[in-house]
Amino acid sequence: MTRLKAKVVGSGNQEDLFRVNLPTYTMVPGTEEYADAEKKVLKAVDVEVPADEVDAQGRPDKAKIRAKYKGQPRWDHDKVGDDI
Amino acid sequence: MRVGFPGGPRLEWYDRNPQIVWTIYHGIGIAPHTSTQRASYTVPIGKKACLEFISLFINRTTAPTTSGQVRSMATYTPSGGSIGWALIAAFNSATVDFTDKANVGHAGALQAGDNLSIYTADASTGGTCEYRENIKVTEFDA
Numbered sequence: 213m214t215r216l217k218a219k220v221v222g223s224g225n226q227e228d229l230f231r232v233n234l235p236t237y238t239m240v241p242g243t244e245e246y247a248d249a250e251k252k253v254l255k256a257v258d259v260e261v262p263a264d265e266v267d268a269q270g271r272p273d274k275a276k277i278r279a280k281y282k283g284q285p286r287w288d289h290d291k292v293g294d295d296i
Numbered sequence: 297m298r299v300g301f302p303g304g305p306r307l308e309w310y311d312r313n314p315q316i317v318w319t320i321y322h323g324i325g326i327a328p329h330t331s332t333q334r335a336s337y338t339v340p341i342g343k344k345a346c347l348e349f350i351s352l353f354i355n356r357t358t359a360p361t362t363s364g365q366v367r368s369m370a371t372y373t374p375s376g377g378s379i380g381w382a383l384i385a386a387f388n389s390a391t392v393d394f395t396d397k398a399n400v401g402h403a404g405a406l407q408a409g410d411n412l413s414i415y416t417a418d419a420s421t422g423g424t425c426e427y428r429e430n431i432k433v434t435e436f437d438a
Contacts, residue, residue: 224330229415235338241323252329282341284375284409 213260218296220254230254235287237261272296312437319431328418336413345406345433352385353428356394363390364419375409
């Protein structure tokens with residue numbers, strides 16, 4: 213697993229949960245950064261992702277993710293990883 | 297009569313390049329928050345996975361000013377399909393050390409593109425909780 217800082221997307225409600233837009237990850241507790249701390253609006257968090265989905269700099273690798281999840285519309289597209 | 301397979305019998309799933317995948321979130325002293333996807337696992341292409349267990353545990357650590365529902369959830373989204381709840385633990389209590397948990401074992405097979413995720417939420421005002429969420433799958437060659 214590789215640890216990296218990731219942007220959190222979503223609005224925190226049941227239909228649009230706070231999440232990281234990657235196929236496989238685990239948030240690291242205690243690393244949350246908030247856009248609004250009082251309202252608990254998440255902005256970023258450290259996550260652990262599979263080592264075969266990142267590049268040499270430890271950032272999400274578009275080509276590797278697309279190949280690993282080939283044929284999955286949610287992950288096999290040219291913008292995957294752009295919002296991390 | 298003898299029955300055989302020209303290339304030899306196919307190995308059982310647990311012998312086809314098996315890889316254990318832990319999807320876990322252990323959060324201690326977590327303050328109230330809206331619905332947050334803590335972890336996610338998606339089955340890669342060319343693989344399948346055996347879902348061996350899901351375990352969810354929540355414990356009230358410090359009392360809130362006003363209690364709201366505290367939830368720990370696991371969801372399953374089939375490849376190309378819609379999200380659905382797989383397992384949930386929840387309570388609404390201000391009592392310190394109040395606990396809820398849910399477990400399921402050997403829930404079945406996952407196909408490439410299927411997703412399992414775990415979530416937490418706490419609608420209380422003040423107070424903290426501990427969350428221990430675990431999903432274990434064994435990924436193998438399809």
